[in-house]
Amino acid sequence: MPRTPRFRRVVRVGPVQVATYYDDRGREKHTAACTAPGCGFAADYDSRAAAELAARTHRCRVR
Ligand SMILES: [Zn+2]
Numbered sequence: 878m879p880r881t882p883r884f885r886r887v888v889r890v891g892p893v894q895v896a897t898y899y900d901d902r903g904r905e906k907h908t909a910a911c912t913a914p915g916c917g918f919a920a921d922y923d924s925r926a927a928a929e930l931a932a933r934t935h936r937c938r939v940r
Contacts, residue, residue: 884908886925890932893918897925913937 884896892913900906907928911918916937922928 888929890929891935892916892937893932893935895925895928895932897928909935911935911937 884898887894887896889895889912893909893911895907895909897905897907907922907925909918909920909922909928909932918935918937920928920931922931
């Protein structure tokens with residue numbers, strides 16, 4: 878079974894995308910991922926607030 882998370886509530890904070898999805902155990906997870914080419918920042922968080930905070934405070938090295 879392919880693991881394709883369904884992203885919901887996708888928002889953009891600068892170059893960073895924040896989304897909520899359910900992992901393979903059905904638990905709500907929150908991810909922040911930078912879309913700037915070559916940056917590679919991406920992290921999962923247990924709370925939406927933490928993911929959005931990470932997005933807002935992300936200092937992208939690719940400008
Ligand atoms: Zn970045």
